[in-house]
Amino acid sequence: EAGVAQSPRYKIIEKRQSVAFWCNPISGHATLYWYQQILGQGPKLLIQFQNNGVVDDSQLPKDRFSAERLKGVDSTLKIQPAKLEDSAVYLCASSSLRGQGGNEQFFGPGTRLTVL
């Protein structure tokens, strides 16, 4: 079974530029998550999708961050414009619906963003 795929793996941009990250979840997984992991901290949920609908985006800075999951499969996370404090690893994870909260979330390798 193929894992969660993310691209790019690394990205360096100047502040005020825009950037986009892509995630392809495990086939058949209805739930997709985007996390932000700042150096020295645990991952923090940004947004959760179930199929192509948003379940929770309460911690997404909506003035600069946006995410979509068209057709309930792949997802993109965009930052526009980027700030220095957005430097972090952005992790995508997916899980199946069955069992809900006890389900394992499968994580991709992440995209390391550096904002200069």
Next chain:
Amino acid sequence: AQSVTQLGSHVSVSEGALVLLRCNYSSSVPPYLFWYVQYPNQGLQLLLKYTTGATLVKGINGFEAEFKKSETSFHLTKPSAHMSDAAEYFCAVTHSGAGSYQLTFGKGTKLSVIP
């Protein structure tokens, strides 16, 4: 609201020694608890989880954890450390019921294994 506290941002053990990584949680409802491991430049991998039932949970790579409700703890242990165990470990909590089942992670504990 739920939260996780991991005691010790960095733990060093000798190869062959006991590994003990501490995790305390706060949750107003019965929790689901997880331990994830993260190797450098990789995503998180599930080590083990507690949902219901037996409070002593065994995971991959010889790790286990015990859910202690009275102590609100879910400490991770391994009897004998290997060099390959060097990584960062995250404890996380969620709970059943309506909602998004979002995971709340601790800040992580970096484990170093000394040969």
